[in-house]
Amino acid sequence: MSISLQMLGTGNALAKNYFNNNGLLLDKNYTLMIDCGVTAPLAMHELNRSFRDVNATLITHIHADHVGGLEEQALTLKHKYNRKMTLLLPEALVEPLWDHTLMGGMYQQGVVSSLEDIFEVRPLSPGVPHRLSEDLVLELLQTPHVPGKDSYSLIVNGDIFYSADIIFQPDLLIDLVREQGIRRILHDCQLTGTGHVHTTLEELLSLPEDVRKLIYLMHYGDEKPDYVGHTREMEFLEQHVMYTL
Numbered sequence: 001m002s003i004s005l006q007m008l009g010t011g012n013a014l015a016k017n018y019f020n021n022n023g024l025l026l027d028k029n030y031t032l033m034i035d036c037g038v039t040a041p042l043a044m045h046e047l048n049r050s051f052r053d054v055n056a057t058l059i060t061h062i063h064a065d066h067v068g069g070l071e072e073q074a075l076t077l078k079h080k081y082n083r084k085m086t087l088l089l090p091e092a093l094v095e096p097l098w099d100h101t102l103m104g105g106m107y108q109q110g111v112v113s114s115l116e117d118i119f120e121v122r123p124l125s126p127g128v129p130h131r132l133s134e135d136l137v138l139e140l141l142q143t144p145h146v147p148g149k150d151s152y153s154l155i156v157n158g159d160i161f162y163s164a165d166i167i168f169q170p171d172l173l174i175d176l177v178r179e180q181g182i183r184r185i186l187h188d189c190q191l192t193g194t195g196h197v198h199t200t201l202e203e204l205l206s207l208p209e210d211v212r213k214l215i216y217l218m219h220y221g222d223e224k225p226d227y228v229g230h231t232r233e234m235e236f237l238e239q240h241v242m243y244t245l
């Protein structure tokens with residue numbers, strides 16, 4: 001089973017050179033969009049891709065760089081193609097995504113009054129595998145980010161870990177690799193400053209070598225060029241490149 005990953009962007013919420021950290025996970029018959037931030041519609045356009053060719057969009061948590069493109073996505077599909085996107089999201093996010101984020105822009109009396117009016121909503125329970133296609137199985141793992149904000153990392157096909165924005169979790173990462181058979185880690189990486197809600201490069205560098213060598217770095221800032229060559233075994237994930245996972 002061959003799974004590919006193409007990032008629509010690899011930047012943090014404020015990056016101007018790398019777009020928001022959103023991705024496409026692809027198997028031969030299925031395309032999953034991981035998060036749909038403010039820059040996702042333009043990123044799709046630049047890749048000559050259409051939301052029509054995405055089977056489902058998965059949301060990890062509610063920050064603009066992860067959900068800020070959903071309004072445009074839903075409107076594009078409705079008005080150009082008369083269809084709804086399948087929205088996969090942790091069950092705990094269904095209500096806040098509508099009440100705290102999308103309702104403000106999308107509410108229309110008598111026409112649009114719930115998330116279900118604009119998406120095919122498929123709530124997912126964390127901690128159990130969900131088969132999305134013949135080759136793609138996804139499990140949500142709740143991980144800490146901003147206090148009070150539910151956030152979910154992903155385990156893909158039982159052996160790939162994709163971090164939502166996450167506070168450094170060394171024990172989890174070591175356990176995933178040494179006990180749970182994870183062979184690839186896609187991890188957010190804050191290059192400067194203290195990691196209050198993200199994991200810093202310094203923290204990732206403190207991991208043992210057998211874990212570091214499985215890590216691709218993503219969700220980084222525009223200062224990334226200054227850090228190339230200073231990440232030991234860990235490589236920066238690059239926007240638009242197609243990776244076989």
Ligand SMILES: Nc1ccn([C@@H]2O[C@@H]3COP(=O)(O)O[C@H]3[C@H]2O)c(=O)n1
Nearest residue numbers: 012013014063064065066146165197
């Ligand atoms: N200097 C900054 C940078 C980012 N932010 C917000 O904190 C969020 C952390 O998760 P994120 O998804 O990276 O989005 C960030 C901004 O909303 C912020 O409040 N101040």
Ligand SMILES: [Zn+2]
Nearest residue numbers: 013063065165
């Ligand atoms: Zn983010």
Ligand SMILES: [Zn+2]
Nearest residue numbers: 061063145165
């Ligand atoms: Zn975030």
